[in-house]
Amino acid sequence: MGGIEFLKGHGTQNDFVLLPDPDGRLELTEARVAALCDRQRGLGADGVLRVVRAGALGEPSAGEWFMDYRNADGSIAEMCGNGVRVFARYLVDSGLAAEGEFVVGTRAGDRPVVVHPDRSVTVHMGPATITGTSVTVVAGRPFSGVAVDVGNPHLVSLLDDDVAGLDLRDQPDFDHDVFPNGVNLEFINRLGEGALRMRVHERGVGETRACGTGTVAAVAAAFHLAGTDTGRSTVHILGGRVEVTVSRGASTLSGPAEIVARGELDEAWWAAAGS
Ligand SMILES: N[C@@H](CCC[C@H](N)C(=O)O)C(=O)O
Numbered sequence: 001m002g003g004i005e006f007l008k009g010h011g012t013q014n015d016f017v018l019l020p021d022p023d024g025r026l027e028l029t030e031a032r033v034a035a036l037c038d039r040q041r042g043l044g045a046d047g048v049l050r051v052v053r054a055g056a057l058g059e060p061s062a063g064e065w066f067m068d069y070r071n072a073d074g075s076i077a078e079m080c081g082n083g084v085r086v087f088a089r090y091l092v093d094s095g096l097a098a099e100g101e102f103v104v105g106t107r108a109g110d111r112p113v114v115v116h117p118d119r120s121v122t123v124h125m126g127p128a129t130i131t132g133t134s135v136t137v138v139a140g141r142p143f144s145g146v147a148v149d150v151g152n153p154h155l156v157s158l159l160d161d162d163v164a165g166l167d168l169r170d171q172p173d174f175d176h177d178v179f180p181n182g183v184n185l186e187f188i189n190r191l192g193e194g195a196l197r198m199r200v201h202e203r204g205v206g207e208t209r210a211c212g213t214g215t216v217a218a219v220a221a222a223f224h225l226a227g228t229d230t231g232r233s234t235v236h237i238l239g240g241r242v243e244v245t246v247s248r249g250a251s252t253l254s255g256p257a258e259i260v261a262r263g264e265l266d267e268a269w270w271a272a273a274g275s
Pocket residue numbers: 014047071076077078079080081082083152153184202203204205208210211212213214
């Protein structure tokens with residue numbers, strides 16, 4: 001019997017295991033996702049992207065394909081901006097979609113994507129909605145932030161001192177009444193006109209080298225703090241840089257997306273990982 005097909009890909013070093021599963025037959029438990037993403041006993045990744053036909057998991061979409069996204073700890077999240085780019089890259093590379101524009105279904109709703117000839121991908125990310133303010137505490141130090149909904153929850157803190165100095169190894173604290181389902185935490189510096197530097201601690205993962213929804217939230221928050229709601233910005237993250245636009249009711253994310261490997265999971269490993 002053959003093993004279970006997987007691919008490995010990344011978008012600005014936010015890395016994913018892709019599981020092509022058109023009919024949604026795989027039993028993708030929390031334990032299996034966590035084992036796959038484990039960098040010692042599994043393949044290692046920030047998350048899993050299961051590639052299923054729209055409707056196979058009962059999720060509505062006008063597109064042909066649905067991204068079933070899971071965080072490294074096995075939890076389900078509504079949306080992953082870097083994941084959608086890598087997902088789209090896979091569909092095109094595998095001949096399941098044509099280069100150009102098509103729609104990917106996600107739990108946050110349909111996301112139109114454009115796969116460009118230079119291999120970069122633009123995602124129409126929908127609205128980035130400012131929902132209030134809150135506080136996060138990193139290593140005993142409180143930071144006030146702007147809460148932003150990009151389909152998933154974010155809290156963005158603008159710092160005067162360099163974000164490079166933050167120690168994000170431990171889970172920062174946050175207000176669980178404001179974010180009962182957890183939150184992604186972004187820390188940003190302004191780098192002059194039209195550019196930000198960002199570090200991120202992702203819900204269900206820990207610090208990652210990039211977070212697409214986080215960069216959109218960061219740009220929306222930075223513009224909000226500057227008294228506007230429209231503009232474009234380059235966001236520098238540990239894994240590279242992306243381009244973001246925000247306007248009232250809409251946003252886009254553009255950046256690279258790569259598939260780096262294809263292989264088969266061992267059936268016995270998969271069976272053991274489920275228990
Ligand atoms: N890395 C992602 C976001 C993944 C989901 C997030 N950890 C959450 O739980 O909301 C991105 O590129 O947007």
